[in-house]
Amino acid sequence: MFKFNISGRNFIGYNRSSKGDTTFQAKNPSTGEGLITSYYEATLDEVNQAIELAEKAFTGYREKTGQEKASFLEAIAEELAQLEEGLVGLCVQETGLPEGRLKGELGRTMGQLRLFASVLREGSWVDARIDFAVPDRKPSPRPDIRYMQKSLGPVGIFGASNFPLAFSVAGGDTASALAAGCSIVVKAHPSHPGTSELVAMAINEAAKKSNMPDGIFSMLHGVSNTVGEAIVQHPLIKAIGFTGSFKGGKALYDKAVRRKEPIPVYAEMGSVNPIFILSNALKEQYKTIAKGLSDSVQMGVGQFCTNPGITIVPNINETSLFKEELNNCISNSESATMLSASIQEGYETGLKRLKSNEIITSLSKGEQKEGHNQGVPEILSVSAKDFLSENTLEEEVFGPSTLLVHAQDGEEMLKIAKSLHGHLTATIHGTEEDLQANVDLLKILERKVGRLLINGFPTGVEVCHSMVHGGPFPATTDSRMTSVGTAAITRFTRPICFQNFPDVLLPDELKDGNPLKILRMENGKYMKAD
Numbered sequence: 042m043f044k045f046n047i048s049g050r051n052f053i054g055y056n057r058s059s060k061g062d063t064t065f066q067a068k069n070p071s072t073g074e075g076l077i078t079s080y081y082e083a084t085l086d087e088v089n090q091a092i093e094l095a096e097k098a099f100t101g102y103r104e105k106t107g108q109e110k111a112s113f114l115e116a117i118a119e120e121l122a123q124l125e126e127g128l129v130g131l132c133v134q135e136t137g138l139p140e141g142r143l144k145g146e147l148g149r150t151m152g153q154l155r156l157f158a159s160v161l162r163e164g165s166w167v168d169a170r171i172d173f174a175v176p177d178r179k180p181s182p183r184p185d186i187r188y189m190q191k192s193l194g195p196v197g198i199f200g201a202s203n204f205p206l207a208f209s210v211a212g213g214d215t216a217s218a219l220a221a222g223c224s225i226v227v228k229a230h231p232s233h234p235g236t237s238e239l240v241a242m243a244i245n246e247a248a249k250k251s252n253m254p255d256g257i258f259s260m261l262h263g264v265s266n267t268v269g270e271a272i273v274q275h276p277l278i279k280a281i282g283f284t285g286s287f288k289g290g291k292a293l294y295d296k297a298v299r300r301k302e303p304i305p306v307y308a309e310m311g312s313v314n315p316i317f318i319l320s321n322a323l324k325e326q327y328k329t330i331a332k333g334l335s336d337s338v339q340m341g342v343g344q345f346c347t348n349p350g351i352t353i354v355p356n357i358n359e360t361s362l363f364k365e366e367l368n369n370c371i372s373n374s375e376s377a378t379m380l381s382a383s384i385q386e387g388y389e390t391g392l393k394r395l396k397s398n399e400i401i402t403s404l405s406k407g408e409q410k411e412g413h414n415q416g417v418p419e420i421l422s423v424s425a426k427d428f429l430s431e432n433t434l435e436e437e438v439f440g441p442s443t444l445l446v447h448a449q450d451g452e453e454m455l456k457i458a459k460s461l462h463g464h465l466t467a468t469i470h471g472t473e474e475d476l477q478a479n480v481d482l483l484k485i486l487e488r489k490v491g492r493l494l495i496n497g498f499p500t501g502v503e504v505c506h507s508m509v510h511g512g513p514f515p516a517t518t519d520s521r522m523t524s525v526g527t528a529a530i531t532r533f534t535r536p537i538c539f540q541n542f543p544d545v546l547l548p549d550e551l552k553d554g555n556p557l558k559i560l561r562m563e564n565g566k567y568m569k570a571d
Contacts, residue, residue, distance in 0.1 A: 049080040049234070051087055052241050054094045054256035055249065060084045065264045067234050070137035070385075071378045073413040080234045083261035088226075088271040094256030095195035095224040096277045101254040103192050103222045106549075107557075109251070111158035114219060116247035117211060118151040118158075121240065128206075128239050135233040136205050137378035137414070142341070146206045153213055153504045153525075157220040160527050164559040166190070169550045171563045174541070184541050187551040190534040192222030194279035197272040199293070200230035200237060201284035202380055203344045209233070210240040210260060213504075213525055214282030214307075219257075221533035226278070227260040228269050232381050234262055266292075273297050273306070280533055283308040284346070284524060287437070287515055294518045307532045308518040309511065311437040312465040313350030314499045317454060317482065318363075319475035320355045322496070327363040330470055334443065335370035335418075337498035339407075342377045342416045343441030344384065347466055347499040350437055353425070353457055356447045364445070367420060368405035375408045376415040379440065385414040388440030392419060395438065400427040404445065416440045425453040429460055451479065458485040463513025463520065466492045466499035489513060491523065 049064070050057040059081040066075040083091075102110075121128070129143045136143075160166050167189040174185035196218045200209035207213065210227050218225050229237035241260040248257050261268055273281055273296050281297060283290050283306065290308030297306045318330060337349050354360050379385040395401050400423055407418035418441040425448040428434050434444065448454045461467075467486040471479065476495070486493055491512035502510050508526030511517045523529050539546075544553050555561060555570035562568075 052260040070414045080262045082263045091259035098254040098256035099224040107161040111161040113251040114154045114158040118154040120243035132236040150206045169561040188538040196223045198227045199283040205233040217529040218533045231264045281306040287311040312516045314466045315351040316468040317353045319471035321472040322470045331366035337500045339441045340500045353446045371405040376417040379414045379416040391438030463516045465512045468494040
């Protein structure tokens with residue numbers, strides 16, 4: 042374990058830097074008070090230094106074996122484990138999140154680092170494909186062609202506010218980019234700069250112990266947009282990972298595609314994660330569904346990107362029982378501290394926007410506790426007809442609320458599904474009879490989201506090989522992406538093929554005899570060495 046002393050300076054590889062005059066402080070959202078440490082906003086010169094160093098580091102890091110990179114990721118997890126008490130304590134002050142939640146999130150952060158390490162050790166993720174030469178093929182010989190995924194180059198990562206560990210400095214974007222073989226420059230989120238600094242120290246300590254090149258990781262502070270824009274526009278940066286608002290993600294995407302050399306921006310932005318409740322399920326399970334929906338809406342004070350912001354229900358008599366149960370759950374709940382004053386203000390503004398429309402009815406609210414930045418749970422209601430006539434009702438309200446949409450029949454439910462733009466998730470609650478009668482609804486929703494759930498709730502994203510945490514625009518900037526799960530690694534790679542290479546010059550993954558013993562496609566058939 043290393044000793045830490047928070048300085049507020051930027052990380053330029055293994056060195057610390059504070060060239061700028063602009064500083065800022067984090068605020069405790071529970072009290073509204075500024076915390077003691079001042080953090081230096083990075084200058085453009087520091088941004089350039091970090092990225093140029095990342096380019097130098099990349100040339101060495103990309104040649105590291107999968108085993109060496111796996112050991113590095115595991116070392117980061119070990120360093121984070123040693124930091125748990127101090128790291129979680131500071132994170133509580135900066136975010137207002139409870140200690141138990143943050144300990145769980147730290148465990149998830151370490152778990153996903155170790156998961157990517159296991160992928161590197163196994164090795165088949167490179168998707169190796171070989172078509173052996175056929176010199177006597179007629180009318181012309183076939184050359185020897187070998188294909189695999191290789192790392193892109195230095196990557197810019199933007200930390201998220203709502204998951205200060207799992208989607209921040211050592212989060213899924215960082216883990217997948219390092220696993221892919223990329224060096225990274227992280228833009229720390231200004232709401233939790235001290236937490237970011239401690240995590241950055243852990244990464245650098247792990248990098249030194251693992252003999253990684255200086256510059257494999259850098260981290261820059263900044264409140265203004267200047268630092269982030271400079272990272273995106275630097276010609277040596279080859280991809281961006283971002284989790285945050287639609288406004289922020291789209292702005293970065295627009296700048297990236299207007300570069301002289303456009304680059305991919307993998308931005309996970311906003312989603313209302315619609316839930317459809319079918320008639321028989323509503324009749325038979327209204328109490329269970331109401332309780333589950335209430336819990337999901339309020340989880341993390343509604344500050345999850347998978348928060349269910351729209352709930353579509355059939356307009357039948359049983360809906361009144363469901364609404365009564367849901368109203369009881371919400372009215373007996375209490376407000377909680379949101380991550381920052383700006384997020385709480387955004388939530389209030391979003392609710393006011395909805396309620397200013399006469400077609401919207403407020404059904405129930407939770408109790409507002411005393412304290413700063415309180416997010417009060419609330420349930421609103423609208424008819425399907427009015428929902429379909431007002432497209433702004435689909436916009437995300439980031440916080441603990443959901444909008445009940447009352448459909449007259451199955452046809453109106455289908456119209457709502459067809460009208461939806463892209464989201465991260467969609468959920469259907471139904472009996473077996475319901476589901477068999479609503480296959481068309483399932484097929485429509487397949488085209489709208491990255492994850493489709495049956496009889497569950499979208500909050501809570503499992504970190505595993507088969508997870509998709511992405512979706513069609515505007516949920517993300519690229520519907521082919523996932524920011525959670527091991528498939529996230531290929532965001533930061535590109536395919537390359539080697540033609541007629543002598544065996545000695547090929548990467549180990551493509552050499553004759555399969556020395557790494559990975560699963561490969563050889564002449565169209567998947568094979569693994571004995």
